[in-house]
Amino acid sequence: MSAATIRDPTRLRVRVSGAVQGVGFRPYVYGLATRYGLAGFVVNGPEGVTIEVEGNRAPEFVAALPLEPPPLARIDHISVQRTRALAAQDFSICASEDGRLSTRIVADAATCRQCLGELFDPENRHYLYPFVSCSHCGPRYTIAEQLPYDRRNTVMKAFRLCAACAAEYADPASRRFHAEAIACPICGPRLSHGVNAIVAAIARGQIVAIKGLGGYQLLCDARNQDAVQRLRSRKQRPQKPFAVMVSSIGRVNEIAEANAAELALLESVARPVVLLASRNDLAPAIAPGLSRVGVMLPVAPLHHLIFHALHSTGAWLAGAGPVIVATSANSCGEPLVIDNAQALRRLEGIADLVVTHDRDILTRADDSVLSVVASRTQFVRRARGYVPDPIRLARSVPVVLAVGGALKSTVTITRDNEAFVSQHIGDLDTAEGICVFEQTIHHLTSTLDVEPVVIAHDMHPNMASTRFAQASGRALVAVQHHHAHAAAVIAEHGHAGPALALVLDGHGLGSDGGNWGGELLLCEGTRFRRIGHLAPLQMPGGDRAAREPWRMASAILQALGRRHEIGPRFAAQRQAGRVSALLDQAGGATTTSAGRLFDAAAALLGVASLQSYEGEAAMKLEAMVRRTEIFEAGWTIDRGVLSLRPLFSRLIADDLDAADGAGLFHGTFAAACIDWVGRAARRTGVNTIILSGGCFLNAVLADEIERGCRSAGLTPLVPRQLPPNDGGLSLGQAWIAALQTAEQPSALKGAT
Structure with a gap:
């Protein structure tokens, strides 16, 4: 551009904050400035991106700037000020500035369509290369040491760019301009074992550990019951469900039922695990006793290469594609493995093949898990793909x-x-x-x-x-624990003013030193007041009762005056006689926990007497629900204390099977909660209802309570982010x- 093209001395300084580094934002700005015939520069800085543009179309540039940003960019704020014209000759991209940081790194992103096309193009230099990426995809947060997000501040500084990669990295017209994870087979990271070795091991029914974006994953054939059981045994995970991966969105309906919202979530750039209604077409050991299965699509190029090779083997039933278990590589209770040496040592007894590579992971990020509840997205676990947004x-x-x-x-x-x-x-x-x-x-x-x-x-x-x-x-x-649950939702929604909070949870220390877990709070500003709670229930054996639902069921029987039934009902439990004696003793632990009520119901209905992971009994009880029903006389409310004792009397009736009992428990508990918060709203004049706590991961309960609140003229606020x-x-x-x-x-x- 020559100075002659600049007829107007207008020069604007534009500052853009948000997720605008490491996402191809500077080449986007360069292209936009070139389109409008402007001079100036763009630079990454501590506060985001600073742009100066000079020319008679500078205002048009500013208006167009937020309209078509790169896919991973998130613009939070744009400020503009007029500055002195410099009669600049061209537009340039400058080196990053240092200083106190107020910008941020973006989350890791799944392989984009353009890189996927190159991955399977024999004429492309990235053909079958498991680390192909660009400014629109690939690792970010997991490889960054610090800001600004430049290659020198990532693990990629260990890899010297070859001539071809260096040319793309320096070319503002390339989608790999300053794509910090840029690499190719000549200059980039390498796998310790080839894709064919991985696929051969999976096809033989073996367990393979691979290094993913945020940590090691364990893979095996999800249709092979022996392989899945072997993985459970080695990982010391007897019942907790495994997530599975399919090759494409078109394969999802082979194993699960998914609506449009769930399919869109699966295909989103974050590529989370999404909980879907299972078709029971996988190994029974994938999700024992559950009605939903966690499904995900390939995240990294290596996943795509594995599925491509698996399809090529032809070792699958007609019309059915490969499905693989994709679970975090760790023993039960240990953190996700990210280090190569640690992986070889700790996974030796779990995986038959451990596949490493030489691109380090600096920050662990397990797979995110989400579901769609009441037509909205709900997080179960927030990690890779969403953090650090x-x-x-x-x-x-x-x-x-x-x-x-x-x-x-x-x-x-x-x-x-x-x-x-x-x-x-x-x-x-x-x-x-x-x-x-x-x-x-x-x-x-x-x-x-x-x-x-x-x-x-x-x-x-x-x-x-x-x-x-x-x-x-x-x-x-x-x-206080449950106040924090409520405050998280208040903060997320930016709610001002008072709110009632229905917190249904497993356990939290109360302000009075007690075991809380089913609470109705009145929150305003930094303070809260406990205005209601579930009726206290004994916890025979203390914390052990949280791991053994039959103990909570025993406490229910004791409260109903039916202690004599404990022994016959739970004859398989060696401590049944001792628990009966414990329940007679004064001064034992009690709880107002909603989670323990789910445990008690599951045990009384014969769904689960013991649990090997947190929430197992409640999840299996939820899976039994075919339809909900309300036992109208199933609860009482006295001075803010909600008791479900009448409901439990009905649950132990001989004419009720487990599925009907599960539906009755969910429907009645939800109706009782709606009545509870409705009375509190009328008494306090507060109609905003916060719904939070671990029990709201139960899709049936969450949907019924949320819809019930709306029908009652209340405004429910639920966790979204x-x-x-x-x-x-x-x-x-x-x-x-x-x-x-x-x-x-x-x-x-x-x-x-």
Whole structure:
């Protein structure tokens, strides 16, 4: 462009914030500026992208800027100011600037259609290369050390670009311009074993570990019952369901029923696991006793290559394509494996073949899991493909670190008007889990370039996350568990004013030191008041009752005056006689937990007396539901206390089978909750109802309560961007602590 083409001295400085680095945004700007005949420059900086454009069509450029950004870009804000014209001659892309960071990295993305086309094009230099990517796809968050997101700040700095890759990397017209994960067979990462070896092992019924985007995965033939059972045995995972992967969206209906919303979710760039109604066409050991199966599509080029080779073997039934188990590579209770040496050591007894490669993973990111409930998307686990996308807050707040709970752990850091919730970390009951938890905190604070002024934590003193907070030496804010559940939804929706919160959960330490879990709270600002709860129920054996549903069923029988039935009903349990004696003793543990009611119902109906993973009994009970029914006399409400004792009397009737009982329990419990919150709304004048807690992962219960609230003229608010379980706790903690810090900063010095 020559200076003669610039007839108007207009020069505009444009600042763009959001997810605009590492997504092809600068070449997009370059192309747009060229289209409008403008001079100037574009540069990545600490706050996002800065653009200066000069020429008579500069206003048109600004108007067009947000209209067609690259697929992975997310524009949060555009600011424009006029500046002095420099009579510039051309438009250029400048090197990144350093400074205090306020931009962000985007989440890892599934292979795009263009790269997929190249992967299977014999004439392309990326033909059958398992690490092909561009600015529209591939790893991001899992390979980034820090911002700005440049190759020098990623693990890709270990790979020197060949001439062909260097040319694409430097060409603003290429979709690989500054695509930091750019690589090819000449200069990029390499697998330790070829695709043919992987496929041969799967076809033989063996278990293969491969290094995925966010960690190692275990693969096997999902139609091979022996292979799946062997995987269960080796992984020490006797019942918990496995996710499966199919080659394309057209193959989904071979194994599951999916509506348009679920299919769209499967094909989204995040490529999550989506829970679908199962057709029972897989090995029975995939999801024992459940009606839904977790399904996903290929995420990385290696997945596509594996399926391409599997299809080529022809070893499948006519009309049925290959389906593979795709589960995280770890033993039960351990963090996801990401390191090559660790994989070879820890997976030796699990996988028959371990496939490594030499591109490091810096940040673990397990597969995200979602479902469609009441025509909306609901997270079960939020990780790869969605993290580190922030949650927008209603206002700017101080920098807070919230450390979550003990199960399904996440951490949250607030920065300005955004909350960055980490990927799913897992349970903090092992030394390895706590180490990953601490690494996640360090990585998140480092990449966001912030220093927390306060740490928020759960009230429970024995959680590893609480101990971490207390050892930090920083100001602390303790947030009650169920208040945090409610606050997470309030923060996500930007709700101002009071709200009633129905929190149906497994366990959380109450303000009175008790075991809470089925709570009706009145929330306003940073405070809450407990205005109702489920009727307390004994927990014979304490925490052991959460792992053995028959114990909670025994407590129900005791409460109904039918203690004599405990022994005959649960004769297979050696401790049945002792539990009867425990129930007669005063001063034993009690709970208001909604989760324990599900356990009791499952045991009484013969669905599950023991459980090998959290929520197993409730999930199997949900799977039994064919239709819901309401037992109109099934509950009582007295001074805010909801009792389902009449319902349980009906559940143990001889004329009720398990399926009818499951439908009756779900329908009646939902109706009781709607009555409960309706009465509270009339009493308080508050019509906004927060619905949260782990029990809301139950699709039947969630749908019935949400629809019932709307029918009653109430406004339900549900988690949309986070799970309703403990994966959302840290956001709620962060929001309460941030508000307290903003309102009373001096009071937080040394606060506990």
